[in-house]
Amino acid sequence: MNDTDLVFQSYGRCCNRDEFFIDFYDHFMSSSEAIKQRFVNTDMAAQRHLLRNGVLQLILTARGMPDRKLRALGESHNRSNYNIQPEWYPLWLDALLKTVRRHDPEYTRDLERAWKEVLTPGINLIREAY
Incomplete structure (x- = not known):
């Protein structure tokens, strides 16, 4: 099975629990006061x-x-719109991986590596639109 298949299946397992998404935002917002402030008046659901x-x-x-x-996400997150700082993307990925580690019962270090390999090109595409 290739990395994209492994990640797709892992994400399916994570999505089986709504707590996955709640925990992600707990991790992400705790990574930076500036990020936490971005979500103060946000409809979190x-x-x-x-x-x-x-x-x-x-x-x-x-x-x-x-x-x-x-590409549309990159446009919406660039400096002219949501102004999502490029240095926040590694924090986002770290929070996601921490959450996967907690919620995927089949988590391994190799699976974490696969997540990084699979998501990084797309994250870079979004970040480069800044």
Whole structure:
């Protein structure tokens, strides 16, 4: 099985529990006071839904889908829109991996490596739109 298949299946296991998305934002917001402040007036239920779809888009793009939606995410997150700082993306990935480690019962170090390999090109595409 290739890395994209491993990550796709891992994400499916993680999505079986709504706590996955709650825990992700707990980890992500605790990584930086500036990030925490970005979510002060946010509808977190809606935000968790956006996260669920965003991670899926990263995985699907890695599996060969067109990158149109990731480019749109890059545009919405750039300095002219949400102004998501480029240095926050590694914190986002770290929070996601920490959450996967906690919620995927089949987690291994090799699976974590696969997650990094699969998501990094899409994350870089989004970040480069800054």
